[in-house]
Amino acid sequence: MIKVTIDDKRLEVEPGTTIMAAAEKAGIFIPRLCSHELLEPYGACRVCSVEIEQNGRTKVVTSCNYPIRSELTVRTNSERATKTRSMVLEMMLARWPKVKVVKDMAAHEGITQARFSHPLVDNNENACILCGRCVNICRNGVRQNVLSFEGRGSSRQVSMPYQQVPAECVGCGACEWICPTGAIKMIDDPNGSADWDRIRRAGMVVTRELILFDDDQCQMRRKGTSNLxxxxxxxxxxxxxxxxxGSHPDAKFVQSEVFASKFVTNGLPDGCALGCDMACAHAADDFELQTGPDKGKRVIVDGPEYETVGGSTNMGIFDPRWILEMNYYCDNYGIDTISFCTLMAFVMECYENGILDKEKTGGLELNFGAKDAAMEVLHQMARGEGFGLVAGQGIRRMKKKFAEEYGADPKFLQDIGMEAKGLEYSEYVTKESLAQQGGYGIALKGAQxxxxxxxxxxxxxxxxxxxxDKAEALHYFPMWRTWFGLNGLCKLPWNDIEPEDNAQEKEPHKVPKHTQAYCDFFAGVTGREVSADDLITMSERVYNFQRIFNLKMGFGTREHDAIPYRSVGPVTEEEYLSRQDRYDEQLKELEGDSVAGMSTAEKLQMLRKHREDRYAKLLDAVYLRRGWTSNGIPRIETAKKLGIDKVDGLVELLKEHGAH
Amino acid sequence: MPILVNGQPREWTAGLTVSMLLEEMKFSFPLKTVFVNGKRIPKSEHSRKTLSDGDKIEVIHMMSGG
Known part of the structure; x- marks a missing residue:
């Protein structure tokens, strides 16, 4: 800590603290114009000038960007300091006499009128005072670099390239928001929303946090979802x-820094959502393809997202170039990377267990990690040829085929085939989280x-x-996250960036300040005031309707919420032994010391029984919380409460399935 | 007496700091907040804050994911 004296107040500060921050700590206000919490201080306006004394020598410095490195005396009101500030402010007041913030700061120095006239006097009360805040936030905060200064001296002004709005402008409105004079006005909302200002204010909640905290939080702007x-x-x-x-030493070869520093060169938003300054989608430029119809071409690969990398490790592939190539071809063939990776991981396990062999795969050796063969399957899928025709049907149909035609054990296939409701699992290991097992199993669209x-x-x-508790979470979060889908919004700005004081909230996992921002956003668009509870009710109505739609299509009962045992616990002895301490300890807690003498096969069976019972109890609790029957059917009173009971044939359908 | 980390007992050693504990547990997710006996410990103090035998530590990871 360093001792500093400011106007006779003594305090101690961390090395590197600016004089302005130290003065604020001491309760002393120093005038400022270009300074703002979202901006690195840059000392442009010189309105915050103060006099310092160090080792017997004095000088005038700008307090916003002067770091305190050793013992220091600061005088904010010495003759030299006030004279410097007064001169700057009088010049500004002469040029922009009607701008409120200039008048206020000048008044703080006792100046109400300039003693001279300025040749460039501008009587506009919203005149640009060239403080540079907008340029700074665009370049360093939002990182789009759309605004800059042009010209010198009297012709200096804030401008965009060739005076036109470039494609890089995401329309975030941060420049308008940070402008102290109102000189920047966003063009009127073209979509006719009820309160455009309110929408942009809600958006700035997240923009501000991204600028201040993202580098220390998830680095969504630099790394995107692959940070995970x-x-x-x-x-x-x-x-x-x-x-x-759930982990592998070779994961270091595909960790987020590898992509961020070696491959991803395209830091611009990819058009995912204009106006989004999280801009977490990234791209690798100038990537040379090694296989397939575009072999030898240098292309842009949009990604990789976390799931694409996690899907590759799921196949035992830890090669970043292979991941980018797979990502490119999936995108161009119109294949989902998650489904491809998860079904290939299933194929590989079947191959390793002898369910598949070279004869059945058309000569491809598909062990875990067989990257060239896996890429070939992807091309075959797109061409509709060979083993690609089998794999391309997905896990659910492969399980049936392998049992019926190859004589594989259907129970083992069910255990290791990671799909639910016909959709392949996304890329998280859920064995140690019962709630997440429910999150996958009960999800309406399948294992997502x-x-x-x-x-x-x-x-x-x-x-x-x-x-x-788990049932409450499995009520609230699916309803809340459904709300984003209903409104065509991305949910990443909700909780992949968080307010600085979120941890002190009563329910921090709901990120209450962001939930409120979404309420403001909804009201700003529609003109209808809503509470956080109202948003959940909106979703609950649609969610239950979707569940009933599933029912109509033959998918909406308890049996369809079943999940493969691989997502619940260890299927094989090898898996059990790989985390033996964890599983042994859990069994000991449940069954006491009697487990000590048991074989691995016996322990595996005991753990399985416990975990399957637990999943069944979770379904009971979630159905009860959601107002559904024990078979997972919305009760008629639930449909009535949500106002969807008038839909033609809906109540009859529920009754047919035993709801009352 | 062990320390409790998110309700789970864990061995305590003299001189153990919050930073050391987080590293030992491989708690690398950045969006987390640490409470020791109910008091929030800011990130800047993690390397200085030493834990005492019997302390109750909560490391609350904020949700994330897709």
Missing amino acids: VDVMNDYDLLPVHNYRF HDEAWLIFMDMVNKQIPSFE
Whole structure:
């Protein structure tokens, strides 16, 4: 800590603290114009000038960007300091006499009128005072670099290239928001929303946090969702070898920094959503393809997202170039990377277990890690040829084929085939999070985590220990996350960036300040005031309707919420032994010391029974919380409460399935 | 007496700091907040804050994911 004296007030500050920050700590106000919490201080306006004394020598410095490195005396009101500030402000007042912020700051120095006239006097009360805040936030905050100064001296002005709005402008409105004079006006909302200002104010909540905190939080702007690769590997959640394991030493070859520093060169938004300054989608430029119809071409690869990398480790592939190539071809063939990776991981496990062989795969050796063969399957899928025709049908149909035609054990295939409702699992290991198992199993569209991602709350934080707690989470989060889909919004700005004080909230996992921003956003668009509870009700209505739609299509009952055992616990002895301490300890807690003398096969069976019972109890609790029957059918009173009971034939359908 | 980390007992050693504990547990996710006996410990103090035997530590990871 360093001792500093400001206007006779003594305090101690961390090395590097600016004089302005230290003065604020001491309760002393220093005038400023270009300074702002979202901007690195740059000392442009010189309105914050103060006099300092160090080692017997004095000088005038700008307080916003002067770091305190050793013992210092600061005088904010010495003759030299006030004279410097007064001169600057009088010049500004002479040029922009009607601008409120200039008048206020000048008044603070006792100046109400300039003693001279200025040749460039501008009587506009919203005149640009060339403070540079807009240029600074665009370049360093939002990182789009659309605005800059042009000209020198009296012709200096803020401008865009060739005076036109360039494609890089995401329309975030940060420049207008940070402008102290109102000189920048966003063009009127072309979509006719009820309150455009309110929408942009809601958006600035997140923009501000991205600028201030993203580099220390998830680095969504620099790395995108692939930041999670490293994290999932650390928490034993990164799928490896068809979800058998949750981490691998070779994960370091595909960690987020590898992509961010070696491959991803395109830091611009990819058009995912104009106006989004999270801009987490990234691209690798000038990437030379090694296989397939575009072999030898240099292309842009849009990605990779976390799931694409996690899917590759799931196949035992840890090669960043292979991942980018697979990402490119999936995109161009119109194939989902998650489904491709998960079904290939299943194929590889079948190959390793002798269910598949070279004869059945058309000569391809499809062991875990067989990257060239896996790429060939992808091309075959797109061409509709060879083994690609089999794999391309997805896990559900492969399970049936392998059992019926290849004589494989259907029970083993069910255990390791990671799909639910016909959709392949996304890339998280769920064995140690019962709530997340439910998140995948009960999800309406199949095994996707986009309804609920509860692993940290459940497995790490231990915040939802009881079945009721988990059921509450599996009510709230699927409803809340459904709301984003209903409104055509992305949910990443909700919780991949968080307010500085979020942890002190009563329910931090809901990110209440952001929930409020979405309420403001909704009201700003529609003109209808809504509460956070109203948003959930909107979703609950649609969610239940979707469940009933599933029912009509033959998918909406308890049996369809079943999940493969691989997502619940260890299927094989090898898996059990790989985390033996963990499983032994859990069994000991449940069954006492009697487990000590048991064989691995016996322990595997005992653990399985316990975990399957637990999943069944979770379904009971979730159905109860949602107002559904024990078969997972919305009760008629639930349909009535949500106002969807008048839909033609809906009540009859529910009754047919035993609802009352 | 062990320390409790998110309700789970864990061995305590003299001189153990919050930073050391987070590293040992491989708690690398950046969006997390640490409470020791109910008091929030800011990130800047993690390397200085030493833990005492019997402390109750909560490491609350904010949700994330897709």
